[in-house]
Amino acid sequence: MIRVEGISKEYKQFARSTGVIGSMRNLFSREHTLLKAVNEISFSIEKGEAVGYLGPNGAGKSTMIKMLTGILVPTSGMVTVNNLVPHKHRKEIAKKVGIVFGQRSQLWWDLPVQDSFDLHKRIYNIHDTDYRTNMNIFLELLNLKEFITQPVRQLSLGQRMRAEIGLALLHNPDILFLDEPTIGLDVIAKDNIRSFIKQMNREHKVSVLLTTHDLKDIEEICPRMLIVNKGELIFDGTVDQLKSNLSPGKLITIEFESNPGNEVELANADLIADHGIRKTFKIDKGLDSAIDFVKRVSKRYPIKDFSLEDSDIEDIIRMYYRSLDNDNNIGIANQEKMSVI
Amino acid sequence: MMRAYYAITCKAFFRNTAYRSEVWLRIFGNISIVFIQISIWRALLGTGSLNGINIEAMITYSLINASVSMMLMNKVIYVVDDKLKTGNIISDLLKPISYPLLLFYDELGNVVFQIMFTVVPTIFIAWLIFGFSFPTEPYTIVAFVISLLIALAISFLLGYLIALVSFWFLTTFALDWMVAALITVFSGSFLPLWFFSAEWRFIADMLPFQFLGFVPAAIYMGKMDASEILWMIMKGSVWILILWLATQLLWSRAIKRLVVQGG
Numbered sequence: 017m018i019r020v021e022g023i024s025k026e027y028k029q030f031a032r033s034t035g036v037i038g039s040m041r042n043l044f045s046r047e048h049t050l051l052k053a054v055n056e057i058s059f060s061i062e063k064g065e066a067v068g069y070l071g072p073n074g075a076g077k078s079t080m081i082k083m084l085t086g087i088l089v090p091t092s093g094m095v096t097v098n099n100l101v102p103h104k105h106r107k108e109i110a111k112k113v114g115i116v117f118g119q120r121s122q123l124w125w126d127l128p129v130q131d132s133f134d135l136h137k138r139i140y141n142i143h144d145t146d147y148r149t150n151m152n153i154f155l156e157l158l159n160l161k162e163f164i165t166q167p168v169r170q171l172s173l174g175q176r177m178r179a180e181i182g183l184a185l186l187h188n189p190d191i192l193f194l195d196e197p198t199i200g201l202d203v204i205a206k207d208n209i210r211s212f213i214k215q216m217n218r219e220h221k222v223s224v225l226l227t228t229h230d231l232k233d234i235e236e237i238c239p240r241m242l243i244v245n246k247g248e249l250i251f252d253g254t255v256d257q258l259k260s261n262l263s264p265g266k267l268i269t270i271e272f273e274s275n276p277g278n279e280v281e282l283a284n285a286d287l288i289a290d291h292g293i294r295k296t297f298k299i300d301k302g303l304d305s306a307i308d309f310v311k312r313v314s315k316r317y318p319i320k321d322f323s324l325e326d327s328d329i330e331d332i333i334r335m336y337y338r339s340l341d342n343d344n345n346i347g348i349a350n351q352e353k354m355s356v357i
Numbered sequence: 358m359m360r361a362y363y364a365i366t367c368k369a370f371f372r373n374t375a376y377r378s379e380v381w382l383r384i385f386g387n388i389s390i391v392f393i394q395i396s397i398w399r400a401l402l403g404t405g406s407l408n409g410i411n412i413e414a415m416i417t418y419s420l421i422n423a424s425v426s427m428m429l430m431n432k433v434i435y436v437v438d439d440k441l442k443t444g445n446i447i448s449d450l451l452k453p454i455s456y457p458l459l460l461f462y463d464e465l466g467n468v469v470f471q472i473m474f475t476v477v478p479t480i481f482i483a484w485l486i487f488g489f490s491f492p493t494e495p496y497t498i499v500a501f502v503i504s505l506l507i508a509l510a511i512s513f514l515l516g517y518l519i520a521l522v523s524f525w526f527l528t529t530f531a532l533d534w535m536v537a538a539l540i541t542v543f544s545g546s547f548l549p550l551w552f553f554s555a556e557w558r559f560i561a562d563m564l565p566f567q568f569l570g571f572v573p574a575a576i577y578m579g580k581m582d583a584s585e586i587l588w589m590i591m592k593g594s595v596w597i598l599i600l601w602l603a604t605q606l607l608w609s610r611a612i613k614r615l616v617v618q619g620g
Contacts, residue, residue, distance in 0.1 A: 039397070087450050089613050103612075110453035122448045126370060126375040131368055138364035139452055 017059040017191065017223055018084065019222040020327040023093030024247075025054040025079050051081070064285070065077050065188070066217045068234030068241035072337055076247045077227040084225070085113060085128050098190065112141060114184035114222075114328045118196035121176065122183055123168040129179050133186060140187035147186070151351035152181035157212055174205035181209060185216060194226040198233055210236045231333060244335070251336075264304050267325040273318040285309060293320075361454060362462040369466025373474075380474045387423060387479040388486075394419040395487060414578060415549075416487050419425065421574040422546050424476045425505065430464045430513035431536065437520030438529050461513055470510065475606075477520050490578075497579055500586045504573040507593035511568050514600035521604060524611035539564070545571030550566055565596040 053076040055124075061067050071077050077356060080268055082088040083095060086102030086109050096101060100110045137147050155161045158178040163171055171179065177197065194213065197293040198206045214237050216222045226238060227345045234241050243251035243258075252256060268285075272293045287294035301308050310322055398415040400528040405411070410418075437460070440446040483489060492498055512521055519536060541547050545568035548562050550571045561567050572589055575581050581589065 038533070080453065083446070087453055107453040107455075113451075115451050120445055120448060122451075124372065127368060127371045131371070135364050135368050136525065138361040139454055141358070236507055323566055 017065075017098065018059075019094075019096045020060065020080075021058050021094045022056050022085075023054060023080075023083065023090045023095050024052060024056055025076070025083060025088060026091045027051045027053055029239055031083050031336055052247045054083070054090075054244075057247075057249045059249065059252055060225060061191075061225060063223055064217070064221040066214075066238045066239035069227040069244070070229075070234060070333070071224055071227075073229075075139070075244045077244065078195055081115070081225070081227065085115060085193065102292070105269055111187065111330055112189055113191045113193060114187070114189035115193045116177075116180050116184045116195065116197050118177070118194075118199035121168065121180065122256065123167050123176065123179055128165050129160065131170070132168065132179070136183055136186050142187050146188060150186055150188070152180075154185075157215070158182050158208075158241060174201050174208075177201060177205070177209060178212075185222070187348060188220075189222065191223045191225065193223065194228075197226065198226055198228065198230055199250065206230070206232070210247075213237050230291070243333075245337070267296055267298055268306060268309065269325075270313060270319050271321040273320055276317045281290055293304045297299065298341035309327070311355075358594070362453060362458060364471065365459060365462040366466040369463045370470050371466075373467060373470040379486060383427075383475045384482070387427065387475060388482055391419050391423050391479070391483055391487075399451055405619045406612050408547070410443075410551060413439075413488070413490065416483075417490050417578055418549055418574050420480060420487075420489060421485050421545070421577050422549075422570045423571050424480060425477055425508055425570045426544065426546055427471050427479075427538075428468050428505070429540075429542070430461070430468060431465050431468075431516035431519075431569075433460050433513055433516040434520045434523075436460065436463070436530055437517070438523055443525055457608070460517065464513060465509075487579065492577055494579065497576065499579075500590070501573060503590055504568070504576050504593070505592065507597065508569050508573055510597045511565050511593065511600065514597065514604055515565070518600060518604050518607065521607040521611045525584070527550050540566050540569055543567055543571075545574070546571040549574075565593075565600070568593050568596065592614060 020148075027050070029051050034152075053118060055076075057080070067132065067248065069080065079088065084097055084102060085098075085107040088106075089103045097109055098112050100108055116309065124135065133151065136142070142150075148294070149308055157162070158181065158284055160179060160182060163175050168176065170181070181194075192213070197213070199211055202208065208231060213224060214227075217224045217237065224237060226233060228234060238255075262342070267288075269289075275292045285297040285299045286296050287295060292354050297309070299305055306324055313319060395412075395416050398419070399412055401407075402410075402412045402415065406414075418476050440449065449456060452459065482490065492501065513537060516556070519529055522532060543550075543561045543564050545561075545567065550558060550567060553561060561571075568589075572593070576586055576589070
């Protein structure tokens, strides 16, 4: 469905000097840096897959979506969507994909929501029966009924996003691109949108590529995730794989009957917090080892209670991003300084 | 496919109805412009005439010229400029239709709205106040309508051409300003081309701007004979072709270097 091989995108960024003399200089000479927004990325997505595309701000996520939809031309590398090269077949691709931008609207601002759907029916040349079937689904599941006759500018963000998603799916696309679809929404609105996308993916076999900063989006919708940083693909696998690869282990807090002192030393465990009778240990991954650990401890010291904490996906990603930040120097090496007159 | 473009025009038309109060302001503004122009010409011409043009002819000329300039589509620059600056151009490019045609039919919706709610009321009010002559020959009316279509096409292509240049500079202010000035002078909205000196008239004849006001007005007033009208229609069509080719060339390059702003 989607094939991306060694794709790169460079932007020229002009450095502007400040101040009066600086702005005079800007008129004649412009220094620019080449910024590699996407660097040699390869992956493929099959029909019906749901893939999360994750990365910190400025990692090149939107750039990738724009290249996949044919709006930006890659600097190098090859990309095909449905066996077509997007920027050469923009209009054909457009019929096969639906796109939702959390930060932009595809709806007609001054007109009722219904009008945007009517217009899409014409633009995408949607058959009457398909149109009616889809509209019925959206009116129900996205609850468009309650605001379909209101002008778009009067909608709340949550309502608008529901309309945007319906609009993007109206022409039965094979692929749905979602660029931060839940940004700025409240918890309930997020849940509604996630479950709808999940349903469209599972039942209607719409492939989904979703970029987000909210890991819950990915956990709920996407079995597979790609992580990019500074334009490079650094992880491609399932959420579980990421967890087991990177999981810092489990934290066990044990409350003892009486303080066993600090000589408690056990294999595979580090003491990380000590509050007398309550001690927290960090142990390696695997639930079995956690139970074994508690058993072993309870044999030697009577224990009152214990609690087990798993580090959640947010912590994992945070750790991942931080560890990447440490090799910042690599990123700077990618940007060559050039000067043009 | 035509139905898609027709739908775009309809939506653009109804979008305009969202802000109804503007209609009255526009009519008032137009009447003021026509009134000022007529007052100036009345002061200049008095009861006499210049190059065979008397005050009655100038009233008709001012009204037609002002009406044509209200229908011009070179405002498409602002549409593209705004979409480039905000990055919203992406939504248009993601639709399975031709981008220039999308822009054209969208503007057409605005123009139809302008004609119905600004041009017609303006002419009606001006007719009540100043009096106004209508063409008698049927072929004049046909030629006038053709010249209006040429004006629409040329103004759209000019605006679109400049909009495409903004793909390189990401701003159009200076260019747009220049074109607006050129239109004001060479479309004869400031001074009819009859009163131009020979050299300036020659320059005006070489440029496409005369089709954006002067030519339709002159045809309407019956100041051109059949052979002149035919020649003008041919010349206008050639300009449309030249501008269209230029936009095609520029578009194929512009799309390759598109920079979508923001996220």
